[in-house]
Amino acid sequence: MAQGKGLAVVLAEDHYEDLELQYPRLRLQEAGFEVQVAGPEKGATYTSKHGYPVQTDVAFGDVDPKFVKVLVVPGGYAPDRMRRDPACLKLVSGAVDAGAVLGAICHGGWVPISARVLKGKRLTSVAAIRDDLVNAGAEWVDEPCVTDGKLVTAQVPKDLPVFMQAILALA
């Protein structure tokens, strides 16, 4: 495998969509990134919608945003929990400010809404949260995967291959 691409962070919380967390996690490893799974607590286990476990390497607040090259927000109902955590939002906004590639898929868009980094951005999501994204000042388009600057968004698990290709093309 390639090595030394830098730090990639994948956010975790309970009720994450299984593949939307695990495919990016493994794919970024495969591409040579040091991948850290970040959640509310370090060393804790969070489980997917179907019960698949993932263990966190770090707490949200442990990550220095300026070293993050890629940050991925999976979907499922995990983002509804993540967005309540100020340390999570600070990590997301800090990474964006520092020039990280930000990927959000499905319901993942709720987190960058609350991190206030989406105004004027062209993006997509699962249809259910379209209104939330529009109300946050984004331009929502009905495409499987959308890139705007360093923001990559996608709709549902079947879009994971194009989502990761788009992220890796920028990272």
Next chain:
Amino acid sequence: MAQGKGLAVVLAEDHYEDLELQYPRLRLQEAGFEVQVAGPEKGATYTSKHGYPVQTDVAFGDVDPKFVKVLVVPGGYAPDRMRRDPACLKLVSGAVDAGAVLGAICHGGWVPISARVLKGKRLTSVAAIRDDLVNAGAEWVDEPCVTDGKLVTAQVPKDLPVFMQAILALA
């Protein structure tokens, strides 16, 4: 995404290990293969150990082995079911005879044992089925991922990144 790499087949049955089926399926799509999920019945839904569903595109017997470039056998307890199906074993042995890359991870090795394609091969697996592979005439080594000719084997889900890199290097 790249296109036109040819046909890749991922085998499915109930109790598959979630990521060992889904990561190769999505990764081969991302690499430009036409991916078909094959199982006992076409259009049927099989569920992972944690309950994640996958729908088959084709039945085992519908695939012409000579068009298969890559065939992946996931782990979990799905292989214990697959190996009882003569159409599955015929697909695996036919694809190997036709020069396909064969990948098997974790308990996936049970299927090529019963397809009788492992004699003299250097390989690995989850530790539990080491004796079955040795008794089938293979040389078992304790490494995360092993390539011997067009056979790629790996041990557990955390080896998926190196497993897919090894498969794609050959395909």
